[in-house]
Amino acid sequence: MEIAIKRLAKRDFNRARQFAVVGMHLNWYTRNRLELFLYSHYFWSLEIDRATRAYGAYQGDKLVGVLLADMVKEQPILPSWQRRIFIKLSQWVIKHFYGSMTSQYEGANAEMLATYQQQHHCDGELNFFAVDPTIIGQGLGTRLLNQLAKDMAGQNIYLYTDSGSTYQFYLHRGFSIVGQRELKLEKQGKLIPLTCYLMAKAL
Numbered sequence: 001m002e003i004a005i006k007r008l009a010k011r012d013f014n015r016a017r018q019f020a021v022v023g024m025h026l027n028w029y030t031r032n033r034l035e036l037f038l039y040s041h042y043f044w045s046l047e048i049d050r051a052t053r054a055y056g057a058y059q060g061d062k063l064v065g066v067l068l069a070d071m072v073k074e075q076p077i078l079p080s081w082q083r084r085i086f087i088k089l090s091q092w093v094i095k096h097f098y099g100s101m102t103s104q105y106e107g108a109n110a111e112m113l114a115t116y117q118q119q120h121h122c123d124g125e126l127n128f129f130a131v132d133p134t135i136i137g138q139g140l141g142t143r144l145l146n147q148l149a150k151d152m153a154g155q156n157i158y159l160y161t162d163s164g165s166t167y168q169f170y171l172h173r174g175f176s177i178v179g180q181r182e183l184k185l186e187k188q189g190k191l192i193p194l195t196c197y198l199m200a201k202a203l
Helices: 010-023 033-050 081-117 140-151
Strands: 003-007 053-059 062-071 124-131 156-162 176-187 190-202
Touching: 003 140, 010 033, 010 062, 010 124, 033 062, 033 081, 033 124, 053 140, 062 140, 081 156, 081 176, 081 190, 124 140
Parallel strands: 124 156
Antiparallel strands: 003 053, 053 062, 062 124, 156 190, 176 190
């Protein structure tokens, strides 16, 4: 069945969140089902609330891929005060129970971006990108990126990724690594090595 790229429908938000669990490797950080469920809800809420572009790849009426972007000169398309309350509560919990792990990761990302922006202008961030993990080899991710490139031609975008994700996908589609940090995150008494990447591309 043919794939159509169009604006993401609200009814598909939960399905998009589920894509991230596997596709963005959120399950790499925890095996606890409740913890993963709550964190994936927080992660999705955080990204959709600031998105100025929300694309869905549809196979008929079925959502099979999602791309969100936060462009500097555009307003968020789906802000929600209820969602923001949930985000604030989640951030409090994360800070008090996972503070050292998240602060290292967020600090590394902020550091890389600040260094990059000293010499480069950024027009926006690709902040959420995931496809149905059961569908392979149909070029869904490439089609979503192509639609963003078509709509945002000439814009310079960046994204954060890490060695726990399929970062090679971006390298094969013209993104360059413009920042890199090596971390060791403590999780349940174990040190987890992780490489954080900042990638960028002119669309």
